Amino acid sequence: MTAPLPLSLPALTAPTAAGKTALALRLAQDFPLELVAADAFTVYRGLEIGTAKPTAQERAAAPHHLLDVADVTVNYDVARYVHDAEAAISAVLERGNIPLVVGGTGFYLRALMRGLPLTPPANPAVRAGVEAELERRGLDALLADMAATDPQEAARMERNPRRVVRALEVFRQTGRYPGSFGHSAPRFRFQVFAFTRPGPELEDRMARRVRVMLARGWPQEAAWLAGQVDPATLPRPTAWQALGYTEALAVHRGELSPGAAAEQVVLASRQYAKRQLTFARTQLGAAPTTPETAESALRAHLTAWLTAGG
Known part of the structure; x- marks a missing residue:
């Protein structure tokens, strides 16, 4: 990529279950987008249900990047994410398309925006x-x-x-x-678009999604993960830090009913959503709006990109 970018790269973030993928796919119907995931757990092969990974139909609707790039036995970290994401973004730009970074893992987005910490190598x-x-x-x-x-x-x-x-x-x-220790220089500039939904609506979406995921086989997926990586290892393996897998495993083992597990996962999801919103405001400089406002702002940004680039 030799020519300067016409605008900052767009990034879309929202709390868990708010509808990030659906909004991104609507935009992809009207703009030449390729979606670059910013999610700490959809990177893992085999974690399909519990991570709400985009389906095959959703992936066919627009190119997706950084899904299924690591085995669950690997502790995929933010340094590898930045390396992989910047490579994916460069390739999208070379194809003449617009990369839209989409995800709720705030520290991945922050690292793309600010660069990586200049800490010493592991000992x-x-x-x-x-x-x-x-x-x-x-x-x-x-x-x-x-x-x-x-x-x-x-x-x-x-x-x-x-x-x-x-x-x-x-x-x-x-x-x-x-x-x-400070940070390395980021390779690209980003503008983050954040949205959320009213608390009761968001919690209802969480509850419905968790119930569906448990019914679709999440407990069996968690049992498979336990067969690959021991959840009792300390510090806890990265794959086991994904929200809800501990509860799903408890359902598989008969230690929790699906209803009790769903209640616990929804509570944890609600708490996580609050942290995501705080992070977006304080670390990403993005005040969450409504989905409609975020979509309108993103459409304007993408239209301006095409105008400036053309």
Whole structure:
């Protein structure tokens, strides 16, 4: 790609179950779009039902990228995502189409927008020590250690065990947390379009989707995942951090009824949606609007892109 882009690349984000894919596919009917996923779990082969991965029919309606690019045994991370996403975006632009980044994984979007942290490479020996400490002392104890030296960094972890392990690994090597190292220069500029739905409507959509997913075989999919990756491993494997798989596995094992599992997953989804909206506002600079407003704004942006590019 030698010519400068006419506008910032568009990215679309919304809370889980809000309807991101449906909106993107409507736009793809009218614009030469290729969709680049920004989702930490649809990257995994075999996680179809529980991730609400686009169906074969949806994929036929518009080209999709960064689906099914990793085995569940791999801890696919944000650095690999940025590398893969930037390569996909470049290829879309070379074909003369418009890449639309679509997804709800905020830290993937942030990394595309800001670049990757310039933290030192992994040190397996130090990491193993932190992992052993996590198993012995627990997540709360490690977070308390972090909070004693940097409360903001501890809060930034969002109780994610893998992020805590990495942060403490870096701190024990350098005396600094990852947030203090700065970022590489991003390859592209982005404009993020965010939307949501009224709370009751969004929760109803979550509940309906979870019930359908459980009925379609999510418990069996979770059992398959448990056969590939032990969910008891600490820090928890990335694939097992996907929302609802623990509850779906409990249904398969007879430890939870489908109704009780659905209630727990919907509660967790509602809490996650709140974090997604906060992240969009504070980290991505995108104030969530209504779906209709977001679609209208995106249509205007895409029309301007074609006008400027033509």
